[in-house]
Amino acid sequence: MERSIPAQHSLMALYGMATGGASPEADANGVNLAGLQLQKKHSRMASRSTSAAAPSATKTGRSVRVRPVPAVTRSIAILRLLGEQKQPLTLKSVAQALDLVPSTCLHILRVLVSEDLVTLDPDTKRYALGTGMISLARSVLEGGGFKQLVQPVLDRMAAQFGVTAMGVEISARQTVMVLAISQSNQPFRVHTDVGSQFDTLVSATGRLIAAHSGEGWPALKEKFARVAWDKAPSYTAWKKEVELTRLRGWALDRDNFMAGITVVAVPVLSSSGRLVHTLVAVGLTSQLGAPRVEKMAQAMQREAADLSALLDLGA
Secondary structure, three states, X not given: OOOOEOOEOOHHHHOOOOOOOOOOOXXXXXXXXXXXXXXXXXXXXXXXXXXXXXXXXXXXXXXXXXXXXXHHXXXXXXXXXXXXXXXXXXXXXXXXXXXXXXXXXXXXXXXXXXXXXXXXXXXXXXXXXXXXXXXXXXXXXXXXXXXXXXXXXXXXXXXXXXXXXXXXXXXXXXXXXXXXXXXXXXXXXXXXXXXXEEXXXXXXXXXXXXXXXXXXXXXXXXXXXXXXXXXXXXXXXXXXXXXHHHHHOOEEEEOOOOOOEEEEEEEEEOOOOOEEEEEEEEEEHHHOOHHHHHHHHXXXXXXXXXXXXXXXXXX
């Protein structure tokens, strides 16, 4: 059983790096992709998407001007392109895909090769991501801070409520990335890889982002229209859910992100009140009735408040 739904690959997920119970290996009936999957024995639901850009911000949440740095932008574009491909690419393929002057593309690739971020096969003259990317990804995963603090919280959530619990980071660009995971011991469970990225406004965390963004409804409506869902809510229904999220302080996605799946998310705020992380619980809708969801959300809010305090102490 396999159904595709949108979710974006990250560098960590592209290399199959996972912690906290996520398996990087393929089984006989499928392969691991960065994204949400429903597992029973060997059955999996994989997902993939594109990211939505958002403005950079300072620690106080104000937008800042980002000056164009073409060499950096092109380098990142090359790395992302190589990460998305199933096979190595020639210089011509890379240049054409990114609309770059071949000589410019060649100079950037040479620098990336010299830093071990890209490899060049001398026989085929094709480029691919290099092992230096693994080192960078590992540095992020082992960087401490939220990831280390949240892991025991996720373990408690997974054990108490029989859900897949995730610690999620919200970047200044409002990208959504899974940093830590804990799996339950239930026969049916939802699985995602550390490093998975998702559309900005998708699912329960997306409702939290909308509630905390400070953006007007016209801008949010435009972003909402670009989100890929398994069972999309109407904009009117989604707007009411975002308003409810503001009132009660936690968000719920029932069967929208993926049919049959319920997602609960609570915010982890900085000392200035900015949304920086979320705690997320994912489980089968049939096992998460309203009373259980309410109880779980309240427990998650207490954990999130404690995390916020610990993060402020460590800042």
